[in-house]
Every structure is written in C-alpha cells, then in structure tokens.
Amino acid sequence: MAGRLEGKVAVVNGAGSSGPGWGNGKCTAIQFARDGAKVVVVDVNPAAAEETAGLIRGEGGTALVLEADVTSQADNEAVVAKTLSEFGRLDVLAHIVGISGKLSFLDDVGGSDWDKVMDVNLKSTFLATQAAIQPMIEQKWGRIITVSSIASLRWLARNAPFAYGVSKQAVAMLTKLMAVEFAHLNITCNCIAIGMIDSPMVRGLLGEYAEVVSAIRDKGSPTGKQGTGWDTAHLAAFLASQEANYINGIEIPLDGGYTMKAPDIYPSDPIERGQ
Ligand SMILES: NC(=O)c1ccc[n+]([C@@H]2O[C@H](COP(=O)([O-])OP(=O)(O)OC[C@H]3O[C@@H](n4cnc5c(N)ncnc54)[C@H](O)[C@@H]3O)[C@@H](O)[C@H]2O)c1
Numbered sequence: 001m002a003g004r005l006e007g008k009v010a011v012v013n014g015a016g017s018s019g020p021g022w023g024n025g026k027c028t029a030i031q032f033a034r035d036g037a038k039v040v041v042v043d044v045n046p047a048a049a050e051e052t053a054g055l056i057r058g059e060g061g062t063a064l065v066l067e068a069d070v071t072s073q074a075d076n077e078a079v080v081a082k083t084l085s086e087f088g089r090l091d092v093l094a095h096i097v098g099i100s101g102k103l104s105f106l107d108d109v110g111g112s113d114w115d116k117v118m119d120v121n122l123k124s125t126f127l128a129t130q131a132a133i134q135p136m137i138e139q140k141w142g143r144i145i146t147v148s149s150i151a152s153l154r155w156l157a158r159n160a161p162f163a164y165g166v167s168k169q170a171v172a173m174l175t176k177l178m179a180v181e182f183a184h185l186n187i188t189c190n191c192i193a194i195g196m197i198d199s200p201m202v203r204g205l206l207g208e209y210a211e212v213v214s215a216i217r218d219k220g221s222p223t224g225k226q227g228t229g230w231d232t233a234h235l236a237a238f239l240a241s242q243e244a245n246y247i248n249g250i251e252i253p254l255d256g257g258y259t260m261k262a263p264d265i266y267p268s269d270p271i272e273r274g275q
Pocket residue numbers: 013014015016017018019022023024025042043044045048068069070071096097098099100120124147148149150193194195196197198199200201202229
C-alpha cells in the first residue's frame with residue numbers, strides 16, 4: 001500500500017546486511033521508503049548501509065546514511081540528533097540488530113560470548129529505544145518496532161545459543177514494558193519474533209553447510225519454506241502505519257507456524273496407524 005508512511009521519518013538500525021542478499025533490516029528500510037517514509041539507514045558497516053541507501057534512492061526514495069554502533073549510548077544519541085537536524089522529526093524506530101553467538105551448551109557458554117550477545121541484542125535495544133523515544137514523546141506519536149526470535153519463545157535445538165534466546169526474550173519484555181508506559185502518548189511498541197528466515201547472516205553462520213541446513217530449515221516450516229527479509233519488512237511497515245494504531249505490547253511470531261508445530265511422530269498412512 002503505497003503512501004501509508006507518507007510524511008513519516010523512520011530510523012532503521014541494522015539496515016545493512018551482513019553479506020550479499022536480503023537481510024531483515026535492509027528489506028525493512030527499503031519497504032519503509034516504498035511506503036513513503038524518509039529513511040535513516042543506520043549500520044555499523046557503512047558500506048552495507050550505503051548499498052541499502054543506494055537502492056532506496058534508485059527507486060526515488062529519500063535515505064540518509066549514518067554509521068553507528070548501536071551498543072554505544074553516544075552513537076544512539078547522535079543518530080537521533082542527526083535525524084532531527086536533517087528531517088525535523090522521528091516517527092518510527094525499527095531496531096533490527098542482533099547476533100546469534102556461538103552454538104553452546106549451558107555449561108560452556110563463554111563469559112565473553114554471553115556479554116557480547118547481551119550487548120548487541122539487549123543493551124542496544126535499550127539504548128536505541130531510550131534515545132528515539134524522546135522526540136516521540138514530544139510529538140505525542142511514535143512507533144517502536146524491535147526484533148526478537150522464535151528462540152525467545154521456545155526451545156529450538158540442542159546446543160542452540162543460550163545467550164541468544166535469553167537476550168531475545170528480554171528484548172520482547174523491554175518492548176512490552178515500554179508499550180504500557182507510553183501508550184497514552186500514541187506511541188506503540190511491538191516486537192517481531194522472527195522465525196526461520198533465509199538471510200545473509202544465517203548463510204554466513206552456516207558457511208559450507210548453508211545449502212544443506214537451509215533445506216532442513218525449509219522442511220521444518222509448516223509452509224515448507226523459510227521466510228525472507230521481505231516478510232519481516234511487510235510486517236514492520238504495517239506496525240509502523242496508522243492501520244496498526246491499536247496493536248501494542250505484543251511479540252508477534254513471524255514463522256509460518258513453526259512455533260506451533262510439534263514433531264511429527266505419527267505415521268501419516270492411516271493403514272500404518274491400524275485404522
Ligand atoms: N535470519 C533469521 O533467521 C533470524 C531469525 C530470528 C531473528 N533474527 C533477527 O533479525 C535481526 C537481523 O538479522 P539478519 O539475519 O537480517 O542479519 P544481518 O546480519 O544480515 O543484518 C544485521 C545488520 O546489523 C548490523 N549490525 C550488527 N551489529 C551492529 C551494531 N552494533 N550497530 C549497528 N549495526 C549493527 C550488521 O552490520 C548488519 O548489516 C537480528 O536481530 C536477528 O537476531 C533473524
């Protein structure tokens with residue numbers, strides 16, 4: 001729906017992509033621009049941010065690139081200050097930054113890995129939302145969209161990164177607490193629990209096993225396919241719009257039904273079932 005973010009200014013953190021292809025933040029930044037928003041394209045990797053901004057401008061949209069490490073309070077404050085000086089307002093924050101950390105059992109979660117995952121996933125969400133909500137409070141309108149993971153909702157696999165699921169559950173709770181606190185100012189806060197998405201980050205993590213594991217991830221979904229960054233982008237754009245005025249304080253699984261699915265332990269053939 002073209003124009004549903006017309007006149008809005010959106011900051012997208014993690015709007016680059018960690019490799020060739022379509023990351024969740026990259027797609028979201030492009031979708032926001034397609035819907036009419038002026039987009040502040042924020043990433044720790046300026047080349048990745050420039051690529052996204054180039055795609056937005058190539059379609060006739062407006063993009064401002066800002067290099068920032070969102071684990072830094074000063075960088076988050078600078079992003080908000082530069083957004084206000086360039087565009088005069090800040091309506092939407094989509095904070096789509098996260099790392100998975102190493103695969104680990106509870107007894108070998110390294111202290112430094114735990115701290116890094118908590119910093120990049122949780123602390124960055126706290127700092128980015130804390131900075132962005134100030135102009136929203138003054139405007140008495142705002143949209144905050146964070147991302148967790150289905151790892152925040154359920155056990156996923158043996159040796160799945162412990163710190164990751166814990167950090168993402170905390171991101172969701174932080175979002176829900178903010179939602180109640182600021183609802184009276186027309187500010188909504190919602191969290192997308194992203195499921196199996198075929199993204200550059202996932203492919204980079206899997207390395208030589210990317211094709212094999214990608215097929216397993218496809219099979220795990222009731223739809224038979226992983227999602228894409230565009231699925232995240234379409235939901236984020238809806239949550240950012242006026243249409244989502246009354247949606248507040250929820251963590252929405254975006255997973256094709258994956259979290260609902262239990263392991264299929266029964267034979268599918270009725271004769272084998274003895275019927
Ligand atoms: N892909 C999936 O299957 C999946 C599943 C669940 C949740 N998620 C979540 O979605 C989000 C995005 O994942 P993606 O797969 O699109 O990843 P991605 O790596 O392609 O994109 C993330 C971007 O964030 C940037 N970034 C990383 N640290 C940063 C920092 N400190 N400051 C600023 N920018 C930083 C990276 O440079 C990159 O461009 C993450 O929060 C991830 O946990 C992804």
